[in-house]
Amino acid sequence: MMNVPYLHYPKDERSLKKAYLIAILLLWVFGFYKNGILLYQNDYISFLDLFIPIYFLGVSAGVSLLVAFLLKQNLFLYLIYGLILGASISINTNMILYPILLFVALFITSYIDQKRSIPVVSLTRLFLVLAILVQTYSYLNVSEKIGAFNYDYFDLFLGYGVGGIASSSLLFVILAFFILLFNPFYKRMIPVMASFSFILGSALLFLITRDSSYITTLLNGTVYFSFVFVATLFYNTPITKKGMISYGLCIGLVSALLSAFLPIYEVGFLSIFLFSLFPSIFDQILQKKHLHS
Amino acid sequence: MQKFIELKKDENILVSSMLESSLQPDAIYLPVQNGKIFIHQNDCVKIGEEVLEGVLSPISGTVKSLKRMHSLAGDGYYLEIANDFEERYLKEVGKRRKIKKEDILKVFNLDGMKNFVLNAIDDEIYVSTQNFYLYLYYDAFLELLDEIEQIFPDLNVYVCVKASSSENVSKLMSDLGMYPNIILKIVPDYYLLGRKQFLLSYLGLDVEKSFVLSAGEFYDIYNYLKRGRTKSDLLLTISGDACKNPMVIQVKIGTLLKDVVKEKIEILDGDICYFANGIMSGQEISLDSFVVTTDLQSLLIMKKKKEPKARKCIRCGLCSELCPFHLHPYLFGNPKYQHEKERCINCGLCSYICPVYIHFYKESEK
Ligand code: SF4
Ligand code: SF4
Numbered sequence: 117m118m119n120v121p122y123l124h125y126p127k128d129e130r131s132l133k134k135a136y137l138i139a140i141l142l143l144w145v146f147g148f149y150k151n152g153i154l155l156y157q158n159d160y161i162s163f164l165d166l167f168i169p170i171y172f173l174g175v176s177a178g179v180s181l182l183v184a185f186l187l188k189q190n191l192f193l194y195l196i197y198g199l200i201l202g203a204s205i206s207i208n209t210n211m212i213l214y215p216i217l218l219f220v221a222l223f224i225t226s227y228i229d230q231k232r233s234i235p236v237v238s239l240t241r242l243f244l245v246l247a248i249l250v251q252t253y254s255y256l257n258v259s260e261k262i263g264a265f266n267y268d269y270f271d272l273f274l275g276y277g278v279g280g281i282a283s284s285s286l287l288f289v290i291l292a293f294f295i296l297l298f299n300p301f302y303k304r305m306i307p308v309m310a311s312f313s314f315i316l317g318s319a320l321l322f323l324i325t326r327d328s329s330y331i332t333t334l335l336n337g338t339v340y341f342s343f344v345f346v347a348t349l350f351y352n353t354p355i356t357k358k359g360m361i362s363y364g365l366c367i368g369l370v371s372a373l374l375s376a377f378l379p380i381y382e383v384g385f386l387s388i389f390l391f392s393l394f395p396s397i398f399d400q401i402l403q404k405k406h407l408h409s
Numbered sequence: 410m411q412k413f414i415e416l417k418k419d420e421n422i423l424v425s426s427m428l429e430s431s432l433q434p435d436a437i438y439l440p441v442q443n444g445k446i447f448i449h450q451n452d453c454v455k456i457g458e459e460v461l462e463g464v465l466s467p468i469s470g471t472v473k474s475l476k477r478m479h480s481l482a483g484d485g486y487y488l489e490i491a492n493d494f495e496e497r498y499l500k501e502v503g504k505r506r507k508i509k510k511e512d513i514l515k516v517f518n519l520d521g522m523k524n525f526v527l528n529a530i531d532d533e534i535y536v537s538t539q540n541f542y543l544y545l546y547y548d549a550f551l552e553l554l555d556e557i558e559q560i561f562p563d564l565n566v567y568v569c570v571k572a573s574s575s576e577n578v579s580k581l582m583s584d585l586g587m588y589p590n591i592i593l594k595i596v597p598d599y600y601l602l603g604r605k606q607f608l609l610s611y612l613g614l615d616v617e618k619s620f621v622l623s624a625g626e627f628y629d630i631y632n633y634l635k636r637g638r639t640k641s642d643l644l645l646t647i648s649g650d651a652c653k654n655p656m657v658i659q660v661k662i663g664t665l666l667k668d669v670v671k672e673k674i675e676i677l678d679g680d681i682c683y684f685a686n687g688i689m690s691g692q693e694i695s696l697d698s699f700v701v702t703t704d705l706q707s708l709l710i711m712k713k714k715k716e717p718k719a720r721k722c723i724r725c726g727l728c729s730e731l732c733p734f735h736l737h738p739y740l741f742g743n744p745k746y747q748h749e750k751e752r753c754i755n756c757g758l759c760s761y762i763c764p765v766y767i768h769f770y771k772e773s774e775k
Binding site: 119122125131301303350351353355357359395 | 416417418534684688689711714715716717720721722723724725726727729730737739757760761762764765766768
């Protein structure tokens with residue numbers, strides 16, 4: 117086979133990165149609307165505060181590019197990492213501390229990643245949360261804090277509920293998923309399976325506890341955001357189809373279980389981190405017979 | 410389940426529909442390959458005369474010396490025969506004979522077969538060799554297929570062509586009405602359908618009960634059964650993005666490929682490279698001292714391109730998913746998985762799809 121420079125499928129890794137970029141920017145548009153325009157229109161924030169989501173977008177992108185530049189990593193990839201991380205944090209994150217924390221966390225995880233492959237985004241996300249925990253830990257924006265709006269299930273689905281700056285909308289996460297689906301290299305089985313087992317797990321918890329918050333969390337975009345964007349990221353997933361399916365199922369189920377103890381905004385990222393540490397295990401366990409036959 | 414895909418190719422590379430020929434080489438070269446040599450220097454030989462063990466002379470002429478050459482059969486010594494341009498045959502040929510059941514059973518083992526499949530599909534892009542065999546010798550093919558069908562009435566006779574082979578498709582569509590027992594199968598432009606096992610699986614035919622012949626093999630058998638002729642020439646597609654006049658050309662076996670290219674092909678200026686038997690599953694060759702052997706079907710002349718730098722695997726799994734045997738090419742470098750590498754048929758699909766441009770053949774050689 118001599119085809120590599122002469123004959124190749126028209127798309128490559130770059131096309132996947134472009135798809136991630138378009139998909140995440142779509143979520144940022146909604147984030148800007150929800151945490152900026154909508155609040156400004158209702159006079160909850162000043163004109164300057166309208167641009168806070170844009171500030172977080174710019175800082176996330178800038179810091180990630182800086183880390184990529186310093187560690188000689190792929191700029192495009194780190195831009196995506198930055199935008200994913202920024203989209204998932206709270207609007208209340210300290211604007212001065214955030215760039216510093218992001219830089220330190222991303223730099224350290226990326227540095228370790230160069231020595232031994234680790235899930236950079238989910239680990240950085242965990243560092244950020246732990247650091248932010250030291251301060252006020254809340255995902256509520258101004259209107260949510262004062263309970264100005266009373267949202268029904270459909271509003272929650274649209275993304276008006278509590279969540280990360282640009283990750284609260286389940287509708288937009290689904291749209292982003294469809295954008296990514298067009299790319300053949302996107303690991304679609306992971307979010308599908310993770311969502312399936314998360315819904316199943318949450319439904320079971322609801323049946324056991326009769327706590328309706330498990331049903332409300334099903335409409336929160338942040339968990340699905342982590343499944344669609346973070347669980348599928350480039351280097352720390354199983355490689356075989358069966359491996360991807362079981363990895364997705366585990367992530368979803370553990371996310372549902374963790375939601376009994378931890379805030380819903382963190383469970384997806386935490387379970388992705390846990391299962392992404394040794395992604396090959398999923399391949400090996402399932403493929404052992406086949407590979408050695 | 411096998412996933413078939415269509416390869417994305419340059420639609421501007423079109424092979425001419427006119428057959429060219431280059432049948433008068435000054436000399437031909439036949440690979441010696443450890444077999445017995447039945448002739449001596451300066452002996453005169455005729456077409457069809459056994460000169461090496463199992464090798465018949467494709468020209469008439471005088472035996473010269475042994476020379477070092479290379480071909481798809483390998484590097485080594487090749488017997489040079491100088492052409493006398495008289496085309497003298499060992500046996501009287503040309504008269505058409507009626508084929509008997511015993512003749513067919515001598516060349517095809519159709520015992521217990523339910524299906525006879527004529528495969529006129531070219532797998533490699535920019536290659537039209539098998540398609541041309543059917544196109545050029547169309548009447549002969551139908552005649553022999555019809556005779557086979559009459560001799561073996563229980564046999565299902567299939568003719569398989571690609572939907573993109575428009576001339577063959579339209580001819581067959583209009584003529585097969587006269588041969589109601591010959592079944593036409595028009596298949597999509599999927600890669601690998603040119604290979605027996607994949608074609609049969611695509612058609613849903615039992616491998617054990619199906620006899621498949623390529624159009625080229627079928628034509629050779631036709632010549633042998635009908636005219637008593639042995640194979641002395643073959644069709645070869647010469648095309649590629651550096652070839653100004655892509656064509657199918659009839660050449661004598663043993664001809665120097667360089668001479669054929671020099672005589673017939675206009676090549677673009679600039680850095681070029683040559684591929685024998687296609688880009689996907691073929692190999693890069695040097696034209697110097699390269700001899701046309703029976704297993705050569707095409708020569709692609711391509712503008713030399715820089716190999717993209719392979720990047721870190723993004724674990725998309727598509728290489729394994731598209732692999733016809735679902736092998737794990739990313740493990741080929743690991744000695745523990747040699748048994749997998751041995752099953753690889755070098756079809757090139759894994760490298761074709763890999764989004765980070767891993768060249769698996771090279772990788773596994775490391
Ligand atoms: S070249 Fe080998 S490993 Fe790659 S797809 Fe073809 S058979 Fe599979
Ligand atoms: S196709 Fe390439 S990137 Fe995808 S799993 Fe195979 S080697 Fe890795």
